[in-house]
Amino acid sequence: MEALNDSLFLALNAPAHPGALALAAAFFFGKWFVWVAPLLLAAQWLRGDAPARKTVLVATVAVVASSLVNLGIGAVWPHPRPFAIGLGHAFIAHAANASFPSNHLTLWWAIAFSLAAQRRSRRLGIALTLLGLPIAWARIYLGIHFPFDMLGAAAVAAFVVGLALRTARWYLEPAYALAMRLHRAVFAALIARGWVRE
Numbered sequence: 001m002e003a004l005n006d007s008l009f010l011a012l013n014a015p016a017h018p019g020a021l022a023l024a025a026a027f028f029f030g031k032w033f034v035w036v037a038p039l040l041l042a043a044q045w046l047r048g049d050a051p052a053r054k055t056v057l058v059a060t061v062a063v064v065a066s067s068l069v070n071l072g073i074g075a076v077w078p079h080p081r082p083f084a085i086g087l088g089h090a091f092i093a094h095a096a097n098a099s100f101p102s103n104h105l106t107l108w109w110a111i112a113f114s115l116a117a118q119r120r121s122r123r124l125g126i127a128l129t130l131l132g133l134p135i136a137w138a139r140i141y142l143g144i145h146f147p148f149d150m151l152g153a154a155a156v157a158a159f160v161v162g163l164a165l166r167t168a169r170w171y172l173e174p175a176y177a178l179a180m181r182l183h184r185a186v187f188a189a190l191i192a193r194g195w196v197r198e
Contacts, residue, residue: 005146009088009146010088014091028138029138030092030104038107057172063107066110066157066160069159074098079146080099082146089143101149101151101152101155102153104145108128112129113157115128
């Protein structure tokens with residue numbers, strides 16, 4: 001499996017002197033684009049109704065839980081990144097920590113899968129799921145992840161989202177009540193002006 005992982009990585013990794021357009025696209029998707037999903041959640045929380053906000057809470061729980069799962073996997077099996085073993089070419093500075101699964105893509109797909117699994121946000125979730133593919137390509141192209149790291153991210157995100165949805169009946173209502181109390185306290189002035197929904 002390691003040989004296959006290495007071979008796939010070398011096929012997708014950038015050459016020593018990549019084209020400027022491909023490198024710019026990889027930097028955009030591999031470094032900056034990931035912030036779109038959390039910003040969409042924030043916008044949905046600030047302007048959405050109660051069901052929309054509960055959708056955001058489930059996605060948030062999935063993000064936190066999947067991050068903890070990734071920490072556990074990295075502690076038990078600290079798989080090195082490609083540049084740490086001298087494989088391929090790296091074009092972005094990154095700590096030589098565990099590569100599997102990709103934290104970057106796990107965060108994205110935890111949000112995307114969570115939204116896709118809920119009726120009100122299904123279309124947005126499917127769109128975000130597909131937009132995870134150029135992120136996965138970019139992280140490999142830039143030399144900081146193996147292809148199997150991306151499969152691991154998908155598996156962790158899918159598992160945790162399923163768990164978050166199955167257990168929502170236990171945590172969602174109290175979490176929503178607490179979140180709304182904080183929301184009203186933090187955004188009181190903006191709510192009064194009509195900029196943020198109560």
